[in-house]
Amino acid sequence: MTDFPFDLVGFDMDGTLLDTSADLAAAVNHALSQAGRPALDVAEVRPMIGGGARHMLAQGLDRTGGCDPAMLDRLHRVLLDYYEAHMVVHTAPYPQAVEALDSLAARGVRLAVVTNKLEAYATRVLAALGLTDRFVTVIGGDTLGPGNGKPSPRPIQEMIARAGAHRAAFVGDSIYDVRAAQAAGVPVVGCSFGFLDRPVADLGADAVIDGFAELVPTLERLGAAR
16 A cells, blocks of 8 residues: 555656657648648647647648648648657657656556547557556547547546546646646646646646656645645
């Protein structure tokens, strides 16, 4: 048994556990190039990440001249095909993320991933980085069917059900993460280093960390406060 306040901690993937920005920006820019659009800097793409690949691409197309639904459909497939072949060129865990996972596991905490990335892509990236076995479940944006990705609470609720947990917390970097966790009644930690589309203070998270060295003590404080 453990006296840690949570028996399950869930994590968003892109911009939370992993810095995937360079690989995702490359996929966006490949799709944009097929429409004769200029490339975007990684820093420009980073705030577009979090709502799934189609949403990310739509923002990139809007930034470079707009699009119609047929163009978005066509280029979405182009983006996915490119990303499938170049998923883990630059992607890596954030500093001290793996150490934080180890620290939680040593306290008897189960770990999970809930992402708006397609489940098959999420599991492939985690496998390529040797992280798969750390998580009791991985839930993607398509796992529960259309319309059931974050900010819906359903992925968080499904994470809890699969883990058989009683005291869960969630860690993320976007408004989708915060709204999903809050709707599921789960405390949420925001990451100031993530792919933010607004100031981290405006996400409405229960706490904020500036790096993974802060995660365990922050969760302990959140648990004590509750």
